[in-house]
Amino acid sequence: MKIRNSSNEIISKYWLYFGQLFNIGLLLYFKYVNFFIENINNLLVEIGFDQSLQSLSLIVPLGISFFTFQNIGYLIDVYNEECEPSKNWLEFSIYVIYFPKILSGPIERSYHFLPQLSQNRNFDPILFADGLRQILWGLFAKVVIAENCAFLANPIFNNPAGSNSIELFSGAFFYAIQLYADFAGYSNMAIGISKLLGIQLSKNFSTPYFKTNIADFWRSWHMTLTNWMMDYIFTPLSFTLRKRKKYGLIISIITTFILVGFWHGANWTFIVYGFLHGVYFLPLVLSKDKLSSVKSKTNTKTGILYYLKMFALFILVMLTAVIFNSRSLDHALIFYGELFKSVSLDNLMYLFQPNTLLTIGLIGFFLMIEWVNKKHLHDFEISRWSTLIRWCFYILIFCTILLFGRSSNSFIYFQF
Structure with a gap:
């Protein structure tokens, strides 16, 4: 006032x-x-x-x-x-x-x-049902996908020096999926619970691992934080430095993402994580006049080049997430140092262990559903399906949670 x-x-x-x-x-x-x-x-x-x-x-x-x-x-x-x-x-x-x-x-x-x-809020059965669906999908993402990934990734990150290259690469992969499933799962549950109360919260994730450039990735990852940083940090900073043209834009982007990293926690690992993501924007900035013009053709093109770009971006984000999950920069350097050592055929046996195969199968199912719903309001929007198929799917998800879900004490982002 x-x-x-x-x-x-x-x-x-x-x-x-x-x-x-x-x-x-x-x-x-x-x-x-x-x-x-x-x-x-x-x-x-x-x-x-x-x-x-x-x-x-x-x-x-x-x-x-x-x-x-x-x-x-x-x-x-x-x-x-x-x-x-x-x-x-x-x-x-x-x-x-x-x-x-x-x-x-x-x-x-x-x-x-x-x-x-x-404003007055009246009971909306459609919104209520959609909230329940979103809660169910968020719970599945958390206790089935994130926790099974954590079960495999945590021992590898705790002792990178004692793991081989295949295990380390797998650990980085499982942690990248864990981080997404954990946080997106929480967001889906929070949004779903709020829908039960008649209040709409903002969308926070939009299938970021299906994007083909780093700009689109951050438009789809932790969207409310990205939008906040763009509006209140990047925009005024880039306006102040507009006379420096692309150099001012580069400074604005890297500064913004350093703050994004530092927002996550008081550790140099988060600062370096943010800095690297800012650096990843440089090829886009140097090839475009305006950052806002950088948009992937995800809605119109799904050819070989699209999938190659999507895969390359995921690998880049996955390897950078190693720093995000490391106790210190030294710990991250040990992980990277061991990761790129030679691979023997004996190392490949890790991929065929029962827990590894099960988790990979669950991840495949999880990503398939998200791919089907990537153009919809949220990741589990199946209200357009017939009633019988829909209820069979609900039962399948519920049984999967009971059979393969793991207990958890917290969410990753509770520490932030």
Whole structure:
């Protein structure tokens, strides 16, 4: 209210900056202060100081990375008059801490979420049924796909030096699928639960592993975070650096993706992960006048070249995810070092072990369903099928969860 009701532009900007600094300060203090202390201590040791700063014992608030970004976006949208300031503290509190999304998103925009709270909501059986379908598919992705992949990938990542090249490549593959199935599964369940309550959350994934260039991949992966970063970081930064033309665009992209990586956690692995994804944009930027013009022809072309590009992009993203899942950069370097050693025929036996074959089969089924639904609103939109086939499919998914699902204590993105 202070931003919108201020008597002049200067005071309005003051309240905007104050709100932004307050939210960013909370995020930096609770999530990153020990990271900075650790790196300052390392620097002090390097230059010969014996004393060091004491790390803090902090309890990080649930979902702080998500709700601080929502709050910052809300303040900017109010300032830019893209949404009206909320006058109802209960509605605004629900917007911030709405339980399906608080732990792992989606990162909702105020102009999309708040109006849904103030309008009357009537029971919609079609929306309710679609929510149940999305919950079922999200549960399948999590407990069947993600957890079976984790069962195979975790031992390999925990001891890369004791694994052969085939195992390491398989571990990287299973982790890439795990990361997607885990987070997309959570998003589907969160969106589905919200549909039961008559509230629509934003779509967060759109079959990213079926894309053919890195720009389309990030338009489809963690879409609400990507859109937030594009609107509030990349766009103003690229506008500021517009006189530097492509160099300014490159700086803007890499800076944005370094922040995307750093948003995930206080570790140099996330920073390098974000930096590399920013670097992957360089061929597109150098060959195009505008980043917005970079679009794949996924809806019109599915020839050999399309599949080769899709496969190459997946391998690139998969190998980069090794850094994302490593405890440190040294750990990632050990993984890469062992990965590219020579392969013997004995190593191939790993691929024919029962657990490996089962997981590969389940992944194939999972990706097949997503491929069929890649042009629809979500990954399990089968309402157009006949009733008999639909219910047979529900029973199949439910039985697969009971037979092959594994228990889990958490989701990957809960740590972020």
